[in-house]
Amino acid sequence: MGRIDSRRAKSRSRVIPVAITVVIAVAALGSVLVFLAPTTQPEQAPPSSQSGPSKSGATALYEQGELEKALPELERLLEEDPRDIDVRTMLASLYWLKGESDKAEAQYREILEIDPDHADSKYRLGILFRQQDRLDEALVQLQSAVELRPDSPLFLSELAKAQTKEGRYEEAVANWRAALKGYPPDSLAQATLYAEIGDVYVRMEKPQLAREAYQAGLKIDPDNEHLKTQLAEL
Secondary structure, rough: OOHHHHHHHHHHHHOOOOOOOOOOHHHHHEEEEEHHOOOOOOOOOOOOOEEEEEHHHHHHHOOOHHHHHHHHHHHHHHHHOOOOOOHHHHHHHHHHHHHHHHHHHHHHHHHHHHHOOHHHHHHHHHHHHHHHOOOOHHHHHHHHHHOOOOHHHHHHHHHHHHHHHOHHHHHHHHHHHHOOOOOOOOOHHHHHHHHHHHHHHHHOHHHHHHHHHHHHHHHOOOOHHHHHHHHOOO
């Protein structure tokens, strides 16, 4: 299956990232920050004559990728208002990017203490656990996120990836097929999901179903090398 994974990685470089995996790399910093950013814009604070940290200023530093400058500002803001979910979300992402996963996890857990139904934090916590091979915990968080937001193709795809990693192939295929509905018809994102579905069918030793999935992907993206290679090997 290493060959499948390596080819899948090549094919994914052709499509817009679906935010399924966090990549801690300076070259990818902009896209990672978009993935980890709060889904709602923080409220803009009015100008202040005080020298304390400004939420709008810290947010600007965060969005510009100025990690070292943003981090202390966000930490000071959190001291002022420990219940600010936007600040905690940005802090969690910065800790994650710095490789401090324990601190990132702590921030997401604090957010869920404040708002137990915060779907984005469940989703990100699930990804963090999956990357650490804490599959049971990942599945709990991702399943909960999907229950809160059942139409999110990102949530469904991440849940499917965790289920595949645990060998729950039928459930994974069902969730990837549900995720297909969240993207425009014949989009490259759909082609990527068909590749995922085909790869799972290969693991399940169901070549005909794998062939159908790869063919569906190739109708959308005829130049996809992963899809072409996998189909030829069936």
